[in-house]
Amino acid sequence: MNPKLLKALAKDPEARRQEGLCLLEGPKMALEALQAGVSIKAWVIREGSVLPKELEKALSKLPRQVLGASFFDALSEVRTSQGILMAAQIPVPKPLETPKLAVAAEVLQDPGNLGTLLRSAWAAGVDAVLLSQGCADPYSPKVLRAAAGAHWHLAIHANLDLGSALRGLAGRGVRVLGLDTRAKKGLWELELDKDPVCLVLGSEGQGLGTECLEACTETLKIVYPGKAESLNAGVSLSIALFEVLRQRGSHAR
Numbered sequence: 001m002n003p004k005l006l007k008a009l010a011k012d013p014e015a016r017r018q019e020g021l022c023l024l025e026g027p028k029m030a031l032e033a034l035q036a037g038v039s040i041k042a043w044v045i046r047e048g049s050v051l052p053k054e055l056e057k058a059l060s061k062l063p064r065q066v067l068g069a070s071f072f073d074a075l076s077e078v079r080t081s082q083g084i085l086m087a088a089q090i091p092v093p094k095p096l097e098t099p100k101l102a103v104a105a106e107v108l109q110d111p112g113n114l115g116t117l118l119r120s121a122w123a124a125g126v127d128a129v130l131l132s133q134g135c136a137d138p139y140s141p142k143v144l145r146a147a148a149g150a151h152w153h154l155a156i157h158a159n160l161d162l163g164s165a166l167r168g169l170a171g172r173g174v175r176v177l178g179l180d181t182r183a184k185k186g187l188w189e190l191e192l193d194k195d196p197v198c199l200v201l202g203s204e205g206q207g208l209g210t211e212c213l214e215a216c217t218e219t220l221k222i223v224y225p226g227k228a229e230s231l232n233a234g235v236s237l238s239i240a241l242f243e244v245l246r247q248r249g250s251h252a253r
Contacts, residue, residue, distance in 0.1 A: 003067065006044065006075050006085060013137040020090050022139035026082030027055050029144065034058045036152035039089035046072040049083030077141040090139055093155035096165065098172045099127035100196050101244060103237060106162050106212050107134040107203040114138060115146020116234030117201070122150035124241050129154050130198070132162035132212075163211035166200065170217050174198050178208050178216035179236055186223040187240055193247040201237045 008015035009023040016022055021041060024030055031054065034040065044065045045051065051059075073081055103121050108114050114136045121129055129138075136143055138156050157165070170176045174196040200216060202208035213219065222231060222239055231239070 003044075003071065003075065006087065009087060010075055010077055010141055013140065016090065016137065016139050019087075021087045022090050022144065023077075023141055024086045024088050024144065025077060025084070025141060027052050027084060029149070030084055030086055031055055031058070032149035033086075033088050033152060036149070038091070038152055041087045041089060043084060043086035044072070046081055046083045049081075051084060055084075077145075091152065091156075093128070093157050096128055096130070096155075096157055096168075098169070098174060098196060099198065101126050101241075102128040102130060102169070102174070102196075102198040103241060104130035104132075104162060104166065104198055104200045105135055105202075105233075105237075106132045106200070106208055107206075108201060108233060109134070109136050110204055110233070111136045111140060111142035112146050113204065113232065113234040115143045115148075115150075116232075117237050118143070118147040118150040118154060118156070120234070120238040120241055122147075122153050124245055126154065126241070129156045130160055130162060130165055131156065131158045133159050135159075163215045166198065166212060166215035169198050170215065175218065176200060176216045177240070178202070178213055178219040179221070179240060180208055180213065180219040181221050181230065183219035183221040185218070185220050187220050187243055188223065190218070190220055191247070192244045193249075197244055199237060199240050199244070201233055204233050 009021055024033055040062060043059060043062060044067050047066050047068050103126055105117060138158055166176050176198045178200040222236055
């Protein structure tokens, strides 16, 4: 694969969208993708690197390209090289229908927060993830690392007109619950064990915008005794998500 394309996949969201590819780095991420059945289009190894035997075997039928250490390190997104880069096919999600449990984010720009959201969604067995225009690119290297393999197990719908998508869910009987510090009801007051639910998170600084708030069927806040002004965005969503699971029962999924 052309090293210039690898660099574009590392740095440029538009290149990732046009090519339908993302860049994975390191043996752990490579194995997670391969074990999930993700299509690998090409891979390169750093000169002098030794890969785990399991990974070598899994990649044995794909063309192998060796890059010099300085060139490889210029492509790498981490301080200490992990020896392998691969171009992986970005999964195309199935059309959004009526999820039993979904999460949505509006203009969530921090890659770490988005990675936390995706990782929690995977752990909770979420059916769909909805991301507005203006969110961090879910297939950027930083989000991929933070999500720890969650991407290959989730239906991720990105670059949405989120207000419209939420109205569509509400019209199909999904309870669309916006996390909003101004809400009158606390999370612990709501009964969440029956209806399909979509939890909606706003941006780190501004919260939910007017259009998304109006699309919500209800809003809620997380009440806590400390004096912190707010909770981390990814943590807030995770708390609400696992409260839904608690109310539904540990073996509801």
